[in-house]
Amino acid sequence: MFGPIRKFARAFRIPSVDxxxxxxxxxxxxxxxxxxxxxxxxxxxxxxHNF
Known part of the structure; x- marks a missing residue:
């Protein structure tokens, strides 16, 4: 049931700095x-950097 929602959310996820x-x-x-x-x-x- 939540599979398509998770796929949609992963598509717009911002990658971390690492x-x-x-x-x-x-x-x-x-x-x-x-x-x-x-x-x-x-x-x-x-x-x-937060100055």
């Missing part, structure tokens, strides 16, 4: 690109 970071790292082309992306993530590329 999921975005993992997806970004998984899309790297090679080791050098991965290391560059890791540095960007470490610098807070996906983190929101």
């Amino acid at each position: 999921e975005l970071e993992t997806q970004y790292l998984n899309n790297s082309f090679d080791r050098v690109d991965l290391e560059h992306r890791q540095r960007q993530v470490d610098r807070g590329m996906f983190r929101r």
Whole structure:
């Protein structure tokens, strides 16, 4: 009964910061690109800062 509602809700779910970071790292082309992306993530590329 709730199956279609759950599918609909999942379609509009906002991914978490951790999921975005993992997806970004998984899309790297090679080791050098991965290391560059890791540095960007470490610098807070996906983190929101509340100033």
